[in-house]
Amino acid sequence: MTERERVEGMLIESRLNELRDTVRTLETVETTLESLRETKWTLVNELKELGHNFKTTCEGMDIVLSAPPSMRF
Numbered sequence: 001m002t003e004r005e006r007v008e009g010m011l012i013e014s015r016l017n018e019l020r021d022t023v024r025t026l027e028t029v030e031t032t033l034e035s036l037r038e039t040k041w042t043l044v045n046e047l048k049e050l051g052h053n054f055k056t057t058c059e060g061m062d063i064v065l066s067a068p069p070s071m072r073f
Helices: 003-049 060-067
Strands: none
Touching: none
């Protein structure tokens, strides 16, 4: 094995380790994001049931615009 092949092999292994770490991090973030989205829509539904008008604030309009088509405001 030449020095170049050894260095390239080390670089490949390093990149593979970085890729594995990135995939694990993404899986964690995606799980957290899914949980946060569920919490968001639970809170929105609770606020709607309490009579909150989301159309009266900029923040509320962001909720209205990001809501699924089945959700009525």
